[in-house]
Amino acid sequence: xxxxxxxxxxxxxxxxxxxxxxxxxxxxxxxxxxxxxxxxxxxxxxxxxxxxxxxxxxxxxxxxxxxxxxxxxxxxxxxxxxxxxxxxxxxxxxxxxxxxxxxxxxxxxxxxxxxxxxxxxxxxxxxxxxxxxxxxxxxxxxxxxxxxxxxxxxxxxxxxxxxxxxxxxxxxxxxxxxxxxxxxxxxxxxxxxxxxxxxxxxxxxxxxxxxxxxxxxxxxxxxxxxxxxxxxxxxxxxxxxxxxxxxxxxxxxxxxxxxxxxxxxxxxxxxxxxxxxxxxxxxxxxxxxxxxxxxxxxxxxxxxxxxxxxxxxxx
Amino acid sequence: xxxxxxxxxxxxxxxxxxxxxxxxxxxxxxxxxxxxxxxxxxxxxxxxxxxxxxxxxxxxxxxxxxxxxxxxxxxxxxxxxxxxxxxxxxxxxxxxxxxxxxxxxxxxxxxxxxxxxxxxxxxxxxxxxx
Amino acid sequence: xxxxxxxxxxxxxxxxxxxxxxxxxxxxxxxxxxxxxxxxxxxxxxxxxxxxxxxxxxxxxxxxxxxxxxxxxxxxxxxxxxxxxxxxxxxxxxxxxxxxxxxxxxxxxxxxxxxxxxxxxxxxxxxxxxxxxxxxxxxxxxxxxxxxxxxxxxxxxxxxxxxxxxxxxxxxxxxxxxxxxxxxxxxxxxxxxxxxxxxxxxxxxxxxxxxxxxxxxxxxxxxxxxxxxxxxxxxxxxxxxxxxxxxxxxxxxxxxxxxxxxxx
Numbered sequence: 001x002x003x004x005x006x007x008x009x010x011x012x013x014x015x016x017x018x019x020x021x022x023x024x025x026x027x028x029x030x031x032x033x034x035x036x037x038x039x040x041x042x043x044x045x046x047x048x049x050x051x052x053x054x055x056x057x058x059x060x061x062x063x064x065x066x067x068x069x070x071x072x073x074x075x076x077x078x079x080x081x082x083x084x085x086x087x088x089x090x091x092x093x094x095x096x097x098x099x100x101x102x103x104x105x106x107x108x109x110x111x112x113x114x115x116x117x118x119x120x121x122x123x124x125x126x127x128x129x130x131x132x133x134x135x136x137x138x139x140x141x142x143x144x145x146x147x148x149x150x151x152x153x154x155x156x157x158x159x160x161x162x163x164x165x166x167x168x169x170x171x172x173x174x175x176x177x178x179x180x181x182x183x184x185x186x187x188x189x190x191x192x193x194x195x196x197x198x199x200x201x202x203x204x205x206x207x208x209x210x211x212x213x214x215x216x217x218x219x220x221x222x223x224x225x226x227x228x229x230x231x232x233x234x235x236x237x238x239x240x241x242x243x244x245x246x247x248x249x250x251x252x253x254x255x256x257x258x259x260x261x262x263x264x265x266x267x268x269x270x271x272x273x274x275x276x277x278x279x280x281x282x283x284x285x286x287x288x289x290x291x292x293x294x295x296x297x298x299x300x301x302x303x304x305x306x307x308x309x310x311x312x313x314x315x
Numbered sequence: 316x317x318x319x320x321x322x323x324x325x326x327x328x329x330x331x332x333x334x335x336x337x338x339x340x341x342x343x344x345x346x347x348x349x350x351x352x353x354x355x356x357x358x359x360x361x362x363x364x365x366x367x368x369x370x371x372x373x374x375x376x377x378x379x380x381x382x383x384x385x386x387x388x389x390x391x392x393x394x395x396x397x398x399x400x401x402x403x404x405x406x407x408x409x410x411x412x413x414x415x416x417x418x419x420x421x422x423x424x425x426x427x428x429x430x431x432x433x434x435x436x437x438x439x440x441x442x443x444x445x
Numbered sequence: 446x447x448x449x450x451x452x453x454x455x456x457x458x459x460x461x462x463x464x465x466x467x468x469x470x471x472x473x474x475x476x477x478x479x480x481x482x483x484x485x486x487x488x489x490x491x492x493x494x495x496x497x498x499x500x501x502x503x504x505x506x507x508x509x510x511x512x513x514x515x516x517x518x519x520x521x522x523x524x525x526x527x528x529x530x531x532x533x534x535x536x537x538x539x540x541x542x543x544x545x546x547x548x549x550x551x552x553x554x555x556x557x558x559x560x561x562x563x564x565x566x567x568x569x570x571x572x573x574x575x576x577x578x579x580x581x582x583x584x585x586x587x588x589x590x591x592x593x594x595x596x597x598x599x600x601x602x603x604x605x606x607x608x609x610x611x612x613x614x615x616x617x618x619x620x621x622x623x624x625x626x627x628x629x630x631x632x633x634x635x636x637x638x639x640x641x642x643x644x645x646x647x648x649x650x651x652x653x654x655x656x657x658x659x660x661x662x663x664x665x666x667x668x669x670x671x672x673x674x675x676x677x678x679x680x681x682x683x684x685x686x687x688x689x690x691x692x693x694x695x696x697x698x699x700x701x702x703x704x705x706x707x708x709x
Contacts, residue, residue, distance in 0.1 A: 008496045011504045015608045018615055029641035061638050323582040340490045341588045347489060
């Protein structure tokens with residue numbers, strides 16, 4: 001027996017076997033051995049939908065968009081294909097929603113609340129909804145949480161504001177003491193004004209948050225009417241909204257605390273006109289918080305299709 | 316015309332037997348076993364069956380010459396020319412060496428030898444040893 | 446003025462040189478392809494040499510190669526997965542891994558591996574055959590060097606690169622599955638889905654053609670470079686150097702063209 005030939009033969013046989021197995025697996029994966037299930041989706045807008053856009057069920061891709069075109073009435077018809085084994089997730093009461101996440105491409109989400117419902121027949125036509133708000137609330141809640149954490153960090157017991165305040169007190173103590181004469185030299189009206197400015201901004205922001213919170217309240221009522229979704233979803237939405245409102249309240253109270261501290265600080269520094277490092281830093285931090293809260297308000301306004309209010313102008 | 320010449324070397328990474336067997340294998344499309352058998356037969360005729368598995372660099376000048384000669388013989392061409400044997404058989408008295416090979420019973424045909432004219436005396440000595 | 450003329454002339458000489466090399470290569474390829482159609486090529490002897498060539502190019506280095514593919518795949522998969530996790534893009538990680546490794550990196554590395562190991566050996570051997578007159582000797586014996594020496598090398602090279610790249614790719618798929626889902630079978634359905642999404646017919650055909658071209662490049666170019674060697678022993682290193690440079694450029698060019706076709 002030729003050893004070389006034996007080895008090469010073994011190599012060839014193993015490779016061919018593996019390649020063959022892979023090809024069979026690939027054909028299986030691509031649904032060569034199964035029927036294809038077709039579905040038409042009617043939509044008002046095909047924005048972001050293109051051939052190849054995945055259709056996901058519980059986060060797992062079960063099909064893709066093949067073509068899209070217009071029907072005689074000018075409506076958009078999206079053709080999608082599913083493998084036979086995935087068709088069982090499509091029920092007559094399934095909803096199809098177009099999602100456009102912040103990262104990644106668009107996709108069509110299938111929700112089948114009742115898996116015992118009768119299956120969707122082949123070649124049927126369903127309605128494609130565009131993204132609903134209940135999807136975006138969790139994102140919003142995450143953002144609010146982050147900002148809240150920031151505010152909390154700023155105003156915590158041993159936080160910068162308190163420390164600064166203590167510093168200011170010491171400084172002012174000294175100033176009003178034997179070196180009180182120096183106050184005119186150390187202070188400058190600009191610096192004092194800067195501090196008051198940021199204080200004003202904070203106050204304005206608190207006002208905004210107030211009005212926003214009110215709006216959220218109003219919206220929670222409205223949402224019931226807005227959402228055609230089943231009860232469970234609406235319930236969840238209302239809960240989320242309540243959560244957002246709670247958080248906004250929280251943020252507001254924190255900012256109010258900061259405001260009070262600032263008022264104190266300004267009252268003291270008004271005496272001294274002490275434009276010290278600490279005051280400058282405090283101001284920067286308050287400004288930062290204000291900026292973040294602004295961004296939040298912006299975000300909420302952007303996210304909330306119903307809450308678009310052109311009068312809301314941010315400081 | 317088949318030539319045995321210094322400028323026609325053996326294929327360096329093949330054994331002597333493979334070098335010879337190439338010809339029936341590729342020209343006459345014999346099977347590998349049959350080609351090897353024929354090649355081995357030629358080596359035996361020339362009295363050097365033992366060099367079959369040696370490669371070019373492992374052979375002595377005489378063995379290399381035998382392998383080349385067998386390769387030329389297996390071509391079965393009407394003329395066989397040995398070109399400058401002195402350049403290939405530098406370590407043996409080559410005129411008598413070639414004469415001995417040519418004297419084998421099974422070898423048919425005439426071998427022509429081309430050599431430098433000043434080597435003429437060597438051949439004369441080989442023809443007339445006295 | 447004369448400087449300008451001289452540089453234009455040298456440029457022209459270079460371009461002409463490239464054309465000669467390219468023409469020689471493609472003429473050789475055409476000759477080899479024609480021989481493939483010839484029925485007399487398909488005999489036991491050619492088959493034996495092909496087997497031998499496959500043995501030396503693929504089987505002999507299989508364990509080393511698979512070990513190397515294993516390490517590279519494991520590293521790349523780990524890097525992609527951890528980066529994807531950091532950026533919250535885990536859902537794209539498996540697709541990314543397969544695309545980067547199986548479609549691009551592993552075939553490319555396989556071609557480089559074979560080029561460095563077998564391509565350089567082929568180039569040296571052909572150059573030495575040319576310098577030592579062995580090719581003339583074969584011609585004198587009317588043994589066609591194309592069928593006997595070169596065609597089996599080309600076939601062996603193509604077979605080896607295609608097989609080794611596929612084996613490495615399969616190994617990488619396995620590693621990817623294990624890295625993402627561990628040893629349980631729960632990830633099988635989503636993994637199958639990802640594979641179905643990536644490997645459509647076009648991609649598979651493209652991958653196969655690319656690997657075959659790689660295999661051709663790492664054998665054809667060394668053979669032609671070796672045949673160009675002047676009959677002087679000191680020219681052998683120069684011939685190998687030139688051949689390997691051309692192989693490298695050809696591999697990169699094939700990869701770039703395949704990427705451009707796929708993503709541009």
